Amino acid sequence: MPQGPCAKAHAPKASQKAKAQIPKASPQAQAGAPREPAPKASPEAQAGAPREPAPKASPDAHAPPLSRRTLLTAATAATAAVTAAACGPSTPTPPTAAFLGPDPAQAHRLRDGGWPQGPVSRDIRTQIAIVGGGVAGLAAAWRLRLAGHDDFQLLELEPELGGTARGGQLPRSPHPLGAHYLPSPHPECQALERLLAELGIIVGRDAQGRAEYLPSAIVAAPTERHQVGLLWREGLYPDDGETPEEAEQWARWRAHLQALDRRRGADGRRLFRLPVAHSSNELRHLDTLSFATYLDKLGLTSERLRWAIDYACRDDYGCTTAQTSAFAGLHHFLARGLEDSREGHTLTWPEGNARLVRGLAERAELGDRLSLATAVTAIDPDAGHLEICRLTTRERARIHADAILWAAPRFVLPRVLPPGRDPLPHGALGYAPWLVASVELRTRPRGVGAPLAWDNVPIAGRGLGYVLATHTEDRGLHGAGAVVTYYEPMPGADAAELAAQRSRLLAGDLEHWQGHVRDALTAMHPDIARELVRIHITRWGHAMIRPVPGLLFGPALTRARAAIGRVQPCAADVAGLPLFEEAFYGGVLAAEAALRQLGRDEPSIVEA
Numbered sequence: 352m353p354q355g356p357c358a359k360a361h362a363p364k365a366s367q368k369a370k371a372q373i374p375k376a377s378p379q380a381q382a383g384a385p386r387e388p389a390p391k392a393s394p395e396a397q398a399g400a401p402r403e404p405a406p407k408a409s410p411d412a413h414a415p416p417l418s419r420r421t422l423l424t425a426a427t428a429a430t431a432a433v434t435a436a437a438c439g440p441s442t443p444t445p446p447t448a449a450f451l452g453p454d455p456a457q458a459h460r461l462r463d464g465g466w467p468q469g470p471v472s473r474d475i476r477t478q479i480a481i482v483g484g485g486v487a488g489l490a491a492a493w494r495l496r497l498a499g500h501d502d503f504q505l506l507e508l509e510p511e512l513g514g515t516a517r518g519g520q521l522p523r524s525p526h527p528l529g530a531h532y533l534p535s536p537h538p539e540c541q542a543l544e545r546l547l548a549e550l551g552i553i554v555g556r557d558a559q560g561r562a563e564y565l566p567s568a569i570v571a572a573p574t575e576r577h578q579v580g581l582l583w584r585e586g587l588y589p590d591d592g593e594t595p596e597e598a599e600q601w602a603r604w605r606a607h608l609q610a611l612d613r614r615r616g617a618d619g620r621r622l623f624r625l626p627v628a629h630s631s632n633e634l635r636h637l638d639t640l641s642f643a644t645y646l647d648k649l650g651l652t653s654e655r656l657r658w659a660i661d662y663a664c665r666d667d668y669g670c671t672t673a674q675t676s677a678f679a680g681l682h683h684f685l686a687r688g689l690e691d692s693r694e695g696h697t698l699t700w701p702e703g704n705a706r707l708v709r710g711l712a713e714r715a716e717l718g719d720r721l722s723l724a725t726a727v728t729a730i731d732p733d734a735g736h737l738e739i740c741r742l743t744t745r746e747r748a749r750i751h752a753d754a755i756l757w758a759a760p761r762f763v764l765p766r767v768l769p770p771g772r773d774p775l776p777h778g779a780l781g782y783a784p785w786l787v788a789s790v791e792l793r794t795r796p797r798g799v800g801a802p803l804a805w806d807n808v809p810i811a812g813r814g815l816g817y818v819l820a821t822h823t824e825d826r827g828l829h830g831a832g833a834v835v836t837y838y839e840p841m842p843g844a845d846a847a848e849l850a851a852q853r854s855r856l857l858a859g860d861l862e863h864w865q866g867h868v869r870d871a872l873t874a875m876h877p878d879i880a881r882e883l884v885r886i887h888i889t890r891w892g893h894a895m896i897r898p899v900p901g902l903l904f905g906p907a908l909t910r911a912r913a914a915i916g917r918v919q920p921c922a923a924d925v926a927g928l929p930l931f932e933e934a935f936y937g938g939v940l941a942a943e944a945a946l947r948q949l950g951r952d953e954p955s956i957v958e959a
């Protein structure tokens with residue numbers, strides 16, 4: 352859920368209002384048909400898994416730091432009215448529920464050594480092996496095909512492509528399982544613009560040469576609203592009752608961003624760019640500070656402003672401002688150019704970034720170069736051998752490759768390398784867990800105040816609210832009901848807290864998380880329980896790399912990115928930022944490096 356720096360109540364961010372049709376469900380999404388309608392008890396449930404422990408007293412486990420007392424007064428009347436309305440007679444049919452997305456048991460087999468052993472049944476020869484069919488792996492395949500190179504194999508653990516950008520399908524609408532939007536790129540991101548043009552998302556150029564986007568891909572107004580008590584207001588800055596001092600701080604924050612946006616480094620580069628490695632050197636030292644400390648130093652102490660900025664970090668990185676580096680925090684606001692100094696758009700689809708995944712896969716023409724439900728279980732980085740296991744048949748094979756593009760998460764790599772071969776110390780990279788739930792509703796969510804928007808965010812609570820998957824559809828054509836996707840990051844101050852959050856995420860069974868999601872939605876809409884039809888829950892144990900202070904330009908990431916023999920890591924996590932753009936550039940650049948290694952003199956499509 353994006354947030355522009357200037358997304359105050361009166362300044363919603365999407366500048367173009369457009370109606371859209373629903374894209375068809377992707378083949379991947381269809382292939383990923385939910386384990387439904389039978390809401391089987393998970394193994395955890397059968398084993399009598401513990402219910403969610405009471406929230407810990409850590410600051411991260413609590414609601415963001417905005418004091419509710421400051422903001423609740425104005426909302427009291429609305430709260431009373433809605434609560435009264437919610438107390439009417441109701442006989443809701445209980446919703447069905449299913450877990451979707453990666454199966455933790457499958458992923459943990461690499462850690463626990465649960466793959467079949469013994470001789471391989473056959474040997475396969477390829478020039479380039481790509482491990483991982485998320486955005487990075489698909490971008491690598493797309494780049495190889497662009498170069499006319501088709502001697503590669505793409506191996507994906509899951510039965511579907513997409514990784515954290517996968518989509519799902521409810522009867523009412525497709526929906527995201529993770530990533531759900533892409534900000535329109537800065538014009539200097541020519542490689543990404545090229546992809547978007549190939550996918551028909553960029554449809555032309557205006558007189559100034561700026562990209563023009565397919566109207567249906569641009570999020571339609573109203574784009575964002577926030578909730579204080581039960582009262583909804585436009586935008587993502589809780590400005591109701593703002594004091595002159597708070598207004599001054601808001602204006603100062605805007606002016607600060609505008610000045611940084613105009614500034615260029617001594618190297619002539621913009622200060623914050625995508626990929627982040629192309630940013631100017633000028634302000635890289637800010638990576639060693641936390642964003643919270645940076646804001647303190649600027650004297651930006653307004654609770655409202657700090658809530659809005661904290662929300663942006665939790666949303667983009669699954670971290671609080673105290674856990675995010677100042678460079679990464681500013682990068683969120685400035686890397687694509689400051690929103691109000693360019694015609695920026697938020698691009699989204701009902702199935703989220705799964706739409707981009709489908710487009711990449713189609714353009715890469717994978718055919719028999721793709722193996723789904725195939726785990727890479729061991730790699731000899733010097734010989735270029737990969738051992739693979741097909742999950743359905745349990746058949747094992749060995750692939751011989753000249754180059755191996757590791758587009759799977761970096762923390763998995765030491766599990767498949769020979770012992771002692773990974774130069775990266777264990778635990779050097781941290782990942783935030785996330786809970787995501789898509790919910791089919793009988794009616795569109797209501798509320799007092801600002802109308803239902805694409806992005807609907809409560810200022811209280813651990814979750815980030817919900818995005819409306821059915822936002823852009825023509826209501827006349829699609830009838831009643833809606834699908835919303837609820838997002839909840841699970842931040843932690845250190846490795847121990849993150850491990851505890853991850854255990855909590857995986858220990859909860861379907862009934863537990865179904866209740867959790869229902870409660871979170873009920874806190875926003877007291878009468879919503881009777882509207883729930885189906886719930887799809889995805890647990891991401893290692894959802895997002897955390898750009899903590901010192902990561903982006905520090906030694907850990909340098910090591911994480913370095914080639915190991917023939918293996919080149921290239922997923923978004925080795926860039927340090929959990930973004931579509933980083934995965935895309937990681938895959939493209941790794942593919943180009945592999946082509947060079949094979950003696951192909953292919954000019955890079957990536958801008959310097």
Ligand SMILES: Cc1cc2nc3c(=O)[nH]c(=O)nc-3n(C[C@H](O)[C@H](O)[C@H](O)COP(=O)(O)OP(=O)(O)OC[C@H]3O[C@@H](n4cnc5c(N)ncnc54)[C@H](O)[C@@H]3O)c2cc1C
Pocket residue numbers: 352461482483484485486487488506507508509512513514515516528529530531532533704725726727728758759760763785787891894895921922923924928929930931932934
């Ligand atoms: C909840 C959530 C919301 C997000 N929202 C956004 C958003 O709105 N916009 C945005 O830009 N970004 C968002 N992101 C981040 C974005 O999804 C990622 O940065 C990007 O898609 C990562 O792609 P990737 O290919 O680098 O890695 P991944 O998506 O992690 O893909 C890696 C792939 O490798 C596979 N794999 C792992 N091990 C093996 C093995 N041993 N053998 C074979 N295959 C293996 C995995 O199954 C997976 O498919 C979000 C992420 C999450 C979790």
